[in-house]
Structures are given as structure tokens and as C-alpha cells.
Amino acid sequence: MAEAPHPRPLDPQVADLVARIKRANRPPYWQYSPEEARAFHDKASKVLDIAPAPVAEARELAVPVGEGSIRARLYTGNDTREPAPLVIFSHGGGFTVGSVETYDAICRMLANGAHCKVLSLAYRLAPEHRFPTAAEDVYAAWRWAFDRHAELGVDAVRVVGMGDSAGGTLTAQAALRARDDGLPLAAQVLLYPGTSSWQDTDSHRAYAEGYLLDAKTLQWFFGLYLRDDADRLDWRFAPLAAPDFSGAAPAFIQLAECDPLVDEGLAYARKLAAARVPVEVKTYAGVVHGFYNMGGALRAARRAHRDTTDYLRSVFGTANVT
Secondary structure (H helix, E strand, C coil): CCCCCCCCCCCCCHHHHHHHHHHHCCCHHHCCCHHHHHHHHHHHHCCCCCCCCCCEEEEEEEEEECCCEEEEEEEEECCCCCEEEEEEECCCCCCCCCCCHHHHEEEEEEEEHHCCCEEEEEEECCCCCCHHHHHHHHHHHHHHHHHHHHHHHHHEEEEEEEEECHHHHHHHHHHHHHHHHCCEEEEEEEEEECCCCCCCCCCHCCCCCCCCCCCCHHHHHHHHCCCCCHHCEEEEEEEECCCCCCCCCCCEEEEEEECCCCCHHHHHHHHHHCCCHHHHHHHHEEECCCCCHCCCHHHHHHHHHHHHHHHHHHHHHHCCCC
16 A cells, blocks of 8 residues: 555546646636536536436435535435445535536446445535535434434445545545444445645645646635634544544545545555554556546546445445346
8 A cells, every 4th residue: 555656657548538628728626716616517527427327216305414404315226125235425526516416427326336325415515614514514414324224225234435535535534433423334435535634745746737636726625615724633624633543444445546635545544454444445547536437438437436336235245136
């Protein structure tokens, strides 16, 4: 789990895609207002994604959090038997963009591929809702899902938390809180999560520009989400700062090699492993941050999808479901 020397060469398919995106000359997120960035992201996210597959059911829910509620969508995969395993999914987008809708195809793929249910959370976004709102929303939704597992048709001992990027951060912190509260989380799947208080690793320096997620955009997201620099030291934002990792749920960590966040993802894997938490790490060569949502264009993304569903089936015991 050691860091590879940076920068690493891009996969030819990824290099071609990055070059085409660069030629399109779209403004970076930080040149938009948050509302404009969300609208652009919602539109652009569909271009490279896989096609949304039919599922047995996709149901809209309201999940209570704090004094209000958030939207969620509960997918039931084809050939899924109740009480079903459950993936609780938190989307990426720098705590500022992204939605249930932009991850619809991914959640359908997970539900069908692992023969499970997927609860996709529309946690509240920054800057309207700053830290720690997203972290609190996600964990409140986890507690609710465990409490209501019978109503949801879910097997409470086969629940996995999953998220990508900022959603990976939210999942990692929720997994530690689940351990503290005795929730029987079966595993956590973290896709290139943010885990560190400060963006000062070799990979942050090597991939600061020209690899889709640039350093200025990353800090723009954090500037909208965090109230001040003191929030960076809170492990709900930076799980690497947590005081104890022992007893956390087993982890499958999927990383992009040419990603500013890759080194902190590896550092988080080492922290878990040092605490004797079972950890499996897969680093995908030559790909960039966000590649998982590019399955319509990248073979590496589709391979990562298969790796996720293989892992989930092994955790859920659904490998032989037909």
C-alpha cells in the first residue's frame, strides 16, 4: 500500500478522454456559482456514464435527519430476495454538487450486480448547508435504515456503506460512528475518498492541474463546505484524524492512480490495516478522479464496477444468485 512515484502515465483511453475534455474548454467549477455548477454537473455527468438499467423497483423516500428530512431513493435489484442486503450510498461532488439523479445509473448497476437494495442519499449540500451537515445527514440516515430495516425489507446484518470522493469521506466517518454505536455494519466500500485535513501529499502536487480534478476546484469545494480551518481538524471531515480505527468494518478501497486523492486513500488503508481492520485496496492504473462514473467510455470504469459487485456479492453471500 505504498505510494507509487508520481506522476504516473495515463491509460491511453483516459489520456484521449482528458484531451477531448480539455479541447472542449469548459470553465472549471470554481468559475461557476454553486447553483450553476450543480446544473452543469447534472448535465455533464450523463455524457460518459453507463446507461441506466431496469431494476425491480426504485422508490422515493423521505428520511428523517435532525429536525427535518432528506430525500432518498431505494433501489431493489433484479433477483433480489427479502430480507435483502443493503448498500447505503453517498454520492460525490465536493459536498457541493451531485445528486441522487446523477448517480442513478451507478446505483442501478450496484443493485442488479450484487442482488441487493441500494439506498441513495440526497444529503444536504454546501454552501447552503455547511459542515457538519452532510456528515450528520448521512449518519442519521444510516441509523434510520438500521432502525427501520424490517420495513425496508433489509437484512440488518448485511448492510454496507459506500461512497465516492466526498461521499467516500462521508461513508468513512459514518463507519467509525457505526462502530462506536454498535451498528452491525458488514463492510465499507470507499471510492477515492478524501481523508486528510490538508492537501499536501505528493499526489496532490503531481496532479494539481491537467487531471480533471484540479487543486483550485478542490479548495473551492472545501471553501464552500467548511466554516473555517478549524473544521479541517474534525475527523468527520478528515477521517485520517480519527483517534482510533480498531473494530471498524472491513474495507474495500478503490483508488484512481492519477488522482490528487490517491495518497490519502492509501494512507487511510494503512491506518485501518495497522488497527487490524481487514482491508482490500485496488488502485486502477492510469485513471483519474471520477473515472467510476465514466463507464460509458472507459473500460477501467466497467472493470471497477465488476470489482465492486464481486466484493459486495462476497460480503452479502449472493454470488450464486441467478
